Amino acid sequence: MSRIAKLLYAAAMLLVLGTTAVCAQVRSVPAEAKRGLIRHLQAMTVEINGQAMLLAPGAQIRGADNLIVLPAAVPAGSLVKFTLDAQGQLSRVWILTAEEAARPDPRR
Secondary structure, eight states: OOHHHHHHHHHHHHHHHHHHHHHOOOOOOOTTOEEEEEEEEETTEEEETTEEEEEEEEEEEEOTTSOBOOGGGSOTTEEEEEEEOTTSOEEEEEEOOHHHHHSOOTTO
């Protein structure tokens, strides 16, 4: 392999590895987040563990890939962790990955 080819290969590998590191996101679900099963009811209302709850203004639902999910696109019966705001409305929801779901809930 010529020197130029080796340099191009090394540059390509750095680009690939650098891009992977940038795309990796750290999920930080607060320890005080509660656990439940979610399903969308209508508009800004979801049901968690059988109880209808409103999403707070600016609420975020994060999918297992950590991307934002619209309320109507939430898969029914998804296991989630969630936090409430001061008014008791859902402020943050994280749809759990299979690995996160397999971990025991420390709040129990």
